[in-house]
Amino acid sequence: MLTVKNLSKKFKKSDVYAVKDVSFELTKGEIVGLLGKNGAGKTTIMKLIAKSLIPTEGEIVINDRDILKGNNMLKDVNLMIESAFFNHLSAYENIKFYLTINDMDYSEKEIKNVLMLVDLWEEKDHNPSQFSFGMKQRLGLAMCLSSAPKLVVMDEPFVGLDPNGVTALIEKLREWVVDRELTVLISSHQLSELEMICDRYIYIDNGLLVKEFDKSLTSVTVIKINDEIDPSVIQKFEHTEMNHKEITTSLENEHFNDLIKVLSEETSITDINKKDHLKDLFKKGEEV
Amino acid sequence: MNHLFLPIFKNTIKMKSIWLYWCFGLVPFIVILSAIFNSDFLQIETDSGITMTGLDLFYMLFGILHNLLLPFVILAFIISKVFYDEIHSGIIFMYKDIKRSSILFSKLITLLIIHTIFNVILFISSTVVYYIHTGSLDNTSPLLLPEGTNLLAFSLEPIGIYLVQLIAIVLAITLSIKLSAGYTILGTLLFIFFTTLAPMLGVSKFLVPTGYTDQIDSLGLYGVFAIMIMITIIYLAALLTFAINRFKKVEY
Numbered sequence: 077m078l079t080v081k082n083l084s085k086k087f088k089k090s091d092v093y094a095v096k097d098v099s100f101e102l103t104k105g106e107i108v109g110l111l112g113k114n115g116a117g118k119t120t121i122m123k124l125i126a127k128s129l130i131p132t133e134g135e136i137v138i139n140d141r142d143i144l145k146g147n148n149m150l151k152d153v154n155l156m157i158e159s160a161f162f163n164h165l166s167a168y169e170n171i172k173f174y175l176t177i178n179d180m181d182y183s184e185k186e187i188k189n190v191l192m193l194v195d196l197w198e199e200k201d202h203n204p205s206q207f208s209f210g211m212k213q214r215l216g217l218a219m220c221l222s223s224a225p226k227l228v229v230m231d232e233p234f235v236g237l238d239p240n241g242v243t244a245l246i247e248k249l250r251e252w253v254v255d256r257e258l259t260v261l262i263s264s265h266q267l268s269e270l271e272m273i274c275d276r277y278i279y280i281d282n283g284l285l286v287k288e289f290d291k292s293l294t295s296v297t298v299i300k301i302n303d304e305i306d307p308s309v310i311q312k313f314e315h316t317e318m319n320h321k322e323i324t325t326s327l328e329n330e331h332f333n334d335l336i337k338v339l340s341e342e343t344s345i346t347d348i349n350k351k352d353h354l355k356d357l358f359k360k361g362e363e364v
Numbered sequence: 365m366n367h368l369f370l371p372i373f374k375n376t377i378k379m380k381s382i383w384l385y386w387c388f389g390l391v392p393f394i395v396i397l398s399a400i401f402n403s404d405f406l407q408i409e410t411d412s413g414i415t416m417t418g419l420d421l422f423y424m425l426f427g428i429l430h431n432l433l434l435p436f437v438i439l440a441f442i443i444s445k446v447f448y449d450e451i452h453s454g455i456i457f458m459y460k461d462i463k464r465s466s467i468l469f470s471k472l473i474t475l476l477i478i479h480t481i482f483n484v485i486l487f488i489s490s491t492v493v494y495y496i497h498t499g500s501l502d503n504t505s506p507l508l509l510p511e512g513t514n515l516l517a518f519s520l521e522p523i524g525i526y527l528v529q530l531i532a533i534v535l536a537i538t539l540s541i542k543l544s545a546g547y548t549i550l551g552t553l554l555f556i557f558f559t560t561l562a563p564m565l566g567v568s569k570f571l572v573p574t575g576y577t578d579q580i581d582s583l584g585l586y587g588v589f590a591i592m593i594m595i596t597i598i599y600l601a602a603l604l605t606f607a608i609n610r611f612k613k614v615e616y
């Protein structure tokens with residue numbers, strides 16, 4: 077769906093690269109989290125995909141087409157990077173304008189549905205100038221979801237949403253991933269929300285792609301046992317390691333239950349603790 | 365282009381500043397108010413021996429408003445909102461990767477239509493004022509157009525002003541791609557000042573469309589007109605090429 081090859085960006089008045097030699101791929105129907113500290117280069121990567129920045133080097137291919145080699149290549153891509161709107165138009169008119177200029181098919185019902193999803197239907201006739209920051213974010217989200225995109229690029233989509241809104245957004249994105257094979261590149265500092273939705277993660281630091289890792293690696297449980305057991309017992313389980321009296325595993329559901337069952341038969345469990353590896357990643361920088 | 369131009373036009377004319385700009389087209393009615401309150405402001409007097417027509421009044425008010433600069437300050441402000449503000453606020457993300465030159469041309473056509481509507485309002489209101497007030501003064505004709513005069517020769521000066529305004533609009537667009545409202549307004553007004561003063565400054569008068577109106581004897585009426593048009597086209601082509609290149613390279 078999306079291939080980023082050796083992407084670099086150096087701003088005119090800067091000596092250093094904001095993004096350097098970044099390559100990654102997103103396959104159809106995948107939700108990928110773009111992680112990194114402030115200033116790491118996440119937004120720059122998103123803006124390069126949105127073609128609002130011109131890359132110094134590299135290629136961006138969407139559906140086998142190099143998007144940098146022509147116009148109107150982002151027809152199937154919706155962006156939520158900066159939530160800015162015309163203040164002399166209502167929320168409804170802003171979405172309608174966006175859909176019309178981009179020559180997208182839409183129905184009044186679709187606009188209504190998306191405004192209801194972000195809880196702005198009651199405010200549809202109000203101008204964004206009267207909106208709070210959170211409401212503007214939600215309007216940006218509505219715009220991003222207002223047509224039937226194949227790829228969605230979202231920068232901090234959870235900001236401004238209440239817990240119900242976050243759940244509704246996550247459900248909607250998951251529904252679209254299943255029904256429409258939507259692909260999502262999402263950046264957020266709200267790690268627990270990202271963990272609820274992402275299949276994979278890309279970690280950016282100082283403009284470099286430091287690590288790509290799977291969802292299974294972020295959900296790690298540490299089990300402490302009373303006595304050391306035979307390592308062969310543990311070797312039967314995937315993604316599970318033992319270090320003296322501590323077992324680390326990324327198993328979930330029935331596999332996790334099986335492990336607990338086996339351990340209980342061998343020894344007694346003293347503690348089970350879920351480790352937040354995304355948070356660790358932010359603290360340490362690069363180690364997962 | 366149509367799916368781009370129409371929404372941009374409909375969107376732009378919803379801006380309050382557009383309606384303020386168009387309100388300046390109603391300035392001719394001040395002539396009536398001025399007469400009612402016996403004020404010297406915009407008092408119309410006709411010289412004996414010269415018969416004034418409706419078109420004379422329109423051209424006179426058109427020239428006064430051009431020199432007054434206020435409507436152009438508002439227009440330059442509008443241009444800045446349409447370009448600079450949209451780029452710097454992030455509204456431009458709405459256009460995704462639509463061909464930048466198409467966006468620019470749709471906005472340019474929108475602005476030219478807005479400018480034309482202003483002139484139509486000015487023409488209609490000055491005609492109304494002429495027939496209900498000025499036409500009753502001494503030395504005025506009941507006719508809108510002058511009789512026995514070559515219309516092109518009669519209109520050469522206002523045509524020059526109109527061409528200057530076209531250039532000023534494109535100049536404002538070029539400036540507003542990179543510069544904020546203050547600089548755009550300043551740059552546009554300096555250009556209008558220059559075009560007003562240049563005809564009085566020797567050789568430099570030949571740099572502006574308004575500098576040839578006294579050359580009819582040597583160049584002929586159609587020669588002068590052709591040169592005015594040619595100079596305007598050169599300015600527009602140069603500015604538009606520069607503006608398109610700038611707009612294509614804009615990063616936000």
